[in-house]
Amino acid sequence: MKFVQRRAGRYEFRYPLPDDLAGKPVPHFCPEALAPLVNARAGRFKTELVRSLQTNDGPIADRRVLPHIAEVHGLVDLARRFLRDGPAAGISPDQIAAMARDHEIHLLGADEAIRAKGIGLDMTREDGQGPHDGFGMTGDDLGAYRMLVAELDRYTRQQAAQMRPGESTNSFVNRAVEARGFVLHPNDPAWRQLDLAFVKAQRSALAGIRKRLDGDEELAPERVSERTGMVLTAALRLWAEAGGAGARKPQPSSIAEAERAARRFVELHGDLPITAITKAHARAFRDALVQLPKALPARLGRLPLPKLLKEDLTKYARRNAQTVNKTLALLSGVLARAERDGHFEALPAWANPFHVGFDVAPAEREPYEPFSAAELQRLFASPVFARGERPLGGQGEAAYWFPLIALFSGARRTEIAQLKIGDVRQGEGGIWYLDITNEGADQNLKTVSSGRSVPVHHELIRLGLVDMVAARAKAQPPTAPLWPAFAPPIDPKAKAWTKWFGRYLGLHVVDHSAKTFHSFRHTFKRACREAGLSEEVHNALTGHAGGGVGRRYGRERRADGTLDCGISLARLHTEIDKVVYRGVTLPTSHRVAMRATEEPQ
Template sequence: MCSYLHRAPNGVYYFRMGIPADLRPFMAGKREIKRSLGLKDREAAKALIPDMTKTAHALLKQAERDKAASIPAPVIAPKPASQIERERRQWEYDQEQTDHAADANFTADMEAEALGPIIDALAEGIEPDASPAEIARAARRLIVDEREKAGLDRDALLASVVARYNKVARASGSENQAVEYPDHGRGIYLDTDILDGWAAERKPSPRGKDAYWRDAKLFNSMMGRKSVELITKADVMAYKRKLIADSARSQVNVRDRLAYLRTLLEWAAQEDIVPVNVARDVKIAVTERGEKRKDFSTDDLNALFAGPVHAKGERPKGGYGEAVYWMPLLALFMGARREEIGQLRVQDVRREAYIDDDDKRQEVWCIDITDTPDDDALPNQIKNEASNRLVPLHPKLIELGFIKYVNKLPDQTGRVFPGLKAVGIGKKLTDKVGQWFSRYKRDCGIEDNAKVFHSFRHTWKTHAVDAGIPERVCRQFQGHEGKDAADKYGAAPSMRVMVAAIASYRVPGLVIPKP
């Protein structure tokens, strides 16, 4: 066990060493030395611990010298062993709750992302093509968002009026008549200091940060804006009751609001801004259940590819261009996420050399799914570190002409699907394509609401397993993280193994018209 190594909720490992109580006054009052190792691989992070330990001990030695030189030295009563043990147990409990909060936030983010296109459609006055349950949840979320926005606008207007009144009062020499908000606490607030600090460390997407900002503002609007160390558990419980009393909110919505608040307060507790996360135990049991995504059957796939887009060369009027033809095929044969496909750049489609089973040098066409930035004003977005991957193209895609299509694009420095435009807070390129696909699959006779574009990934996994592709290789193709510590050892599957695996993938009975 590496006692100084600790894993944060975002997967990054930290070096953490406690500072003796008598040295804390000489180290800015901190209780521990905490440094990010910038690594998500435990073994690699462990290798840095010896050097970090030396550095930390040097800092402690300097603090001891500062203590000896101080006149008089501060007198700090040592903590009793029982208190130290309580603090150790509290720290372990905090870490466990942080992990739970991270899981809840991930689930909440995924649901918010899934409802995003439906909310956008409702906001634009377009009837979304989704299940009644999804439309109802999205409508409630839209109502809540508009209500919160109205509240924020009201607060901004009030602040503007107060500022103008104060200015006039000062100009008239009546300072004592100015209306001022009372300054309570240390002036560290959820919607500014805590949010900015959390976002700087966790680096969420623009949509993610905006969601947390709106939740912080919502809490302030319901409970009053106060410095974070003055927020009590009673405040959080009252906030929960008000959320539940709002008929426009579902159980899932209330759960998400509490989870976002818990995350911000947990970060504040970890940074010693507050002594404890008062929202840690405030949760709601959710009995609502959403529809589980289903695979496409072979009949579904044949109906899709017999539709006007693939069989007749028709293209919708939305300006999506060839994306509507190639994106379903890439998702079915590569198992990639919708946005990963939509944001591909021409430079991401390239040949990669490898050594085959006969020790001969070969090359294979690949797609490079990455968040590596370039000169484009819109950087690529991926879900997590495991989503960065170079994977070989399925031979069927090459046979259908994908490489020829890419090579003929007028702008060889741009994106593979230039017709896609970023929309919404999260600047997603494929949200509109997702809405189009929901309508198109119904036109092709697929009425099941649990079958959506994301179902291509489920379908790929099913046929990959049927083809005997190992789980480790499946995860590499789909950009999934390992499930346990054993998955952290060893490099990713070799290109030789990946090429053989994708060549074995097939969908029995599938018929795709020639372009």
């Protein structure tokens, strides 16, 4: 895996920064989000980013490095935009609060300096008396200062009452904005928010000064960060890492989708602190997603979201509401994890801003339908099954076996694609079964209940599945992929195969959005019910988590140390063989010996 290096027995992530950033001076007012790329002592961008992956296992390191790669690519893009466009326009509520607090601290500090040194005003001093010693205030100093503070307090209270800050307040605001390098349009509402926040800060400071003048101790408030709490990309990393060993982690595909969603959000709004993200931000993001097509040419796909929205996208098919809702749900999950960790405790009324999804029409919520007997008949009369054709997009024998395995096991596309040779094994009583797990390299499960053992249906044995596996086992170790074209990484290859199958299905069987590869899973579930299988049994075969807590009772430990589903393999074998498809002529026996030309080079 690129960017993974073994050092002193441990794996680490090493990312050389591109030439246009590496070692270059960092401009003033650099966004805090770029801190991982900056050598603060030298005031320059780093030449290389190095992080430990906390493992000495190669396959684990390859998986752990993926979120790091995505994060650094996002940081590099952000750094380039900052160097090209300058400081980001706009000020967040957290930044306004921090600037107002700094103004209050400045006023209280100035007061302390005046009273500590004094002015030296003494109306009763006689000629020849020495100068003021510079320690504290004289009585006349104190009287004059009280009058000044009272007048300033009256003036500030009037500004607050009128909600009309004066020129002196505007001057303070202008200097603060300029000092931080912010770029604000003259009509930006942030000016008004800053003016009012500074008036409030001045009132608080003057109240503290008056207490001091009465002899009370009044401490200056502590400074606050303009980025209170973590930013979105940091929250994403926390969600993706999901704790230590044994913690339930998001699937790599979900992490990749969440990273794409976060990248688009950052392109639109910047890498905001999660406490500053509002429903207005989420709605704007949602409405931008609606305008994006399902798929884009590479040239357009690389454009930042604001520039992409300016392109003419009318000739591309629009994405549907369910896809938009899924994107929002991923970012909602990222913030929900941060909320559990206490990052929103300062906001007692906080609500997840990404809960702004669309209401999906009932007809669209469950788009998949099972295949009819006539449709299955047309499938098995098509060139792959009737004439032995193997289209390039079908990836060899996967074109033949994936539909059949799904039809007689209910397995998902990725569960079939990620099978290793050793995952088709023989258990007690000589029963052949598919061991669907997440234990191998790049093997993942959709849910915890998806891990299961599914007996091989007698029709699959008749068609030659076991013989095909035996032929593969003679040439490759048990850990090798069962399908030569599906070596890790599997997910993008499985998606590409599904696109091919969708085209094949539309050409030879049925062209309908409700009929896809996932329809085999629905077809199998319906066939189980028709065959009289109990819900508990067919849920065990398909990995559905039905039956509540009691379903996990009675599970026995197998010889390899793993637990079964609570139903014996012999019972599952008897039950699955009851599944039949009446009115469907299945292919004839198809015994395939894997040729050397199919082996990966």
